[in-house]
Amino acid sequence: MLRFTLRRTLQIIPTVVVVAMLIFVIFSVVPGTFAASLFADGKRAADPQMIARLNEEFGLNKPLMERFATYVTDLAQFDLGTSFRTRQPVIDLINDRIWASLQLAIAAMAFALVVGVPLGFLAALRPGSVLDTVTMIGAVSGLSMPQFWLGLLMMYIFALQLNWLPSFGYGDGSFRNLILPAVTLGVTPLALLARTTRAGVLDVLNADFIRTAHSKGMSEAKVVRWHVARNALVLIVTTLGLQFGSLIGQAVVIEKLFAWPGIGSLLVDSVASRDIPVVQGTILIIVLWFLVINTAVDLIYAAIDPRIKQE
Amino acid sequence: MRLGFNFWLGAGLTALVVLAGILAPWIAPFDPVLDADLMNSELPPDATFWFGTDGQGRDVYTRILYGAQISLTVGVVSQLINSIIGVTLGMTAGYWGGWWDDLVNGVTNVMLAIPSLIFALAVMAVLGPGLPSLLVALGLTNWSWTCRIARSSTLSLKSLSYVQAAQTLGYGDLRIMFTQILPNIMGPILVMATLGMGSAVLSEAALSFLGLGIQPPFPSWGSMLTDARQLIQLAPWVAIFPGLAIFLSVLGFNLLGDGLRDSLDPHMRTRNP
Numbered sequence: 105m106l107r108f109t110l111r112r113t114l115q116i117i118p119t120v121v122v123v124a125m126l127i128f129v130i131f132s133v134v135p136g137t138f139a140a141s142l143f144a145d146g147k148r149a150a151d152p153q154m155i156a157r158l159n160e161e162f163g164l165n166k167p168l169m170e171r172f173a174t175y176v177t178d179l180a181q182f183d184l185g186t187s188f189r190t191r192q193p194v195i196d197l198i199n200d201r202i203w204a205s206l207q208l209a210i211a212a213m214a215f216a217l218v219v220g221v222p223l224g225f226l227a228a229l230r231p232g233s234v235l236d237t238v239t240m241i242g243a244v245s246g247l248s249m250p251q252f253w254l255g256l257l258m259m260y261i262f263a264l265q266l267n268w269l270p271s272f273g274y275g276d277g278s279f280r281n282l283i284l285p286a287v288t289l290g291v292t293p294l295a296l297l298a299r300t301t302r303a304g305v306l307d308v309l310n311a312d313f314i315r316t317a318h319s320k321g322m323s324e325a326k327v328v329r330w331h332v333a334r335n336a337l338v339l340i341v342t343t344l345g346l347q348f349g350s351l352i353g354q355a356v357v358i359e360k361l362f363a364w365p366g367i368g369s370l371l372v373d374s375v376a377s378r379d380i381p382v383v384q385g386t387i388l389i390i391v392l393w394f395l396v397i398n399t400a401v402d403l404i405y406a407a408i409d410p411r412i413k414q415e
Numbered sequence: 416m417r418l419g420f421n422f423w424l425g426a427g428l429t430a431l432v433v434l435a436g437i438l439a440p441w442i443a444p445f446d447p448v449l450d451a452d453l454m455n456s457e458l459p460p461d462a463t464f465w466f467g468t469d470g471q472g473r474d475v476y477t478r479i480l481y482g483a484q485i486s487l488t489v490g491v492v493s494q495l496i497n498s499i500i501g502v503t504l505g506m507t508a509g510y511w512g513g514w515w516d517d518l519v520n521g522v523t524n525v526m527l528a529i530p531s532l533i534f535a536l537a538v539m540a541v542l543g544p545g546l547p548s549l550l551v552a553l554g555l556t557n558w559s560w561t562c563r564i565a566r567s568s569t570l571s572l573k574s575l576s577y578v579q580a581a582q583t584l585g586y587g588d589l590r591i592m593f594t595q596i597l598p599n600i601m602g603p604i605l606v607m608a609t610l611g612m613g614s615a616v617l618s619e620a621a622l623s624f625l626g627l628g629i630q631p632p633f634p635s636w637g638s639m640l641t642d643a644r645q646l647i648q649l650a651p652w653v654a655i656f657p658g659l660a661i662f663l664s665v666l667g668f669n670l671l672g673d674g675l676r677d678s679l680d681p682h683m684r685t686r687n688p
Contacts, residue, residue, distance in 0.1 A: 131537075249665075256647060357621045
């Protein structure tokens, strides 16, 4: 188990390096520099001297290879560069924001787990029942819905009409501010979890070893607890890990909708203002986060199901 | 091959979106961009404006009909690009193996490490907003799964006797891939593409909502929702109808894809609904 853990953890490094290179390449082909784009709105006449000065300051007039070398050396020292706009280190900007994002992601996943898994479980134990039908229709709808639209509707109903919850913002960081964005973000993983849990439990229920357990006189409750829950768990953990990527992606939209001060809204704002170092840094941190989660999922997975390690 | 109720519901919804997009110039009562009249802004739904009017006094129903054109274009073109990239890489990697296989696998793994909406957002940041950039961004985003499926299907077909017979007859590699292997992996690829259309439409809506996709005044369902946050208190219909259009069309693609998958692969059948 230790060797497996070590190997999987070390595998993160080459992937991050390649992603970092990919990000650098993508953003080096941006037509026009940041300095030039400052004047692109046409409100001020472009000042060639000022453009030259800004390019000099950010080192944008150096050859591509030299810039790449600087980027890699900085990165190796965990330096993500300096924001074009605020002149602050990118890592500080991300530091200020990442806690809010973590809070939102964890709350959304917790909501999805606490509601989705029991729903899928109950649906599978009573196939064809009203609960089963409603859950599955709900799941298909949840997967087809634009999440930010659902967020808008919930904002309208619970914040603007009923006045139960704040409509947007972080507030003083209270739980009330977290509810609407977290529920909105949790809907898609919830739907997927309900669906996979149901499918997984149904598969296990039809397996031979369940029939054996029944025939040797094991009680229903015990069968469910010992065999069904354990085997369905593998599927649930996998779904959770796979879902995390799209959750992080969707979080960008949801953070923007609810004016949530996380790294997602930082990313969108930086894209809009062409603050490339912040865009690059934020994407890199998001990818790193995603890889860490995936590795953790793999490890949990191997701990639950010993068959995996051999692969 | 039996197709269930869900498949037909999905096909019906998809047909509705296609008809709305094609017939928009004839059945839409107004012009989606030019018929803006501030005297008529934020009117609730009535006999003239079926879905009400938006902040600029444009007919929401008209804009939704035209929006179908953008969503369909995005869905179809992006999935076409996705499938071509995914199938080409996956099939050749599975067939040739060796260093090429390792390379393709490596690239696929890197792509899977980047959440797809984040990747699309990065590409949009580079290319700038607009429909062509959207098509490129979403076309480059989701081919990894297609590639994996094409690769593993090719691997299992490679050892079958009819492929080996073709090799014995001296057929070239490309000829074997395109005439012997491709037709046999089209099923799962088609399912992936159909399901991918749904996620492409959702991604387009999200990017346009963020102001990075289709730019106003063009009627994309996502960009129609950009103003909705400010208007929702006064004019909730501005938020409700475009979202409903996205929801129903994505539901259509998803049910269609699920139905196709179930009929192609009975083992994957998700017991109704």
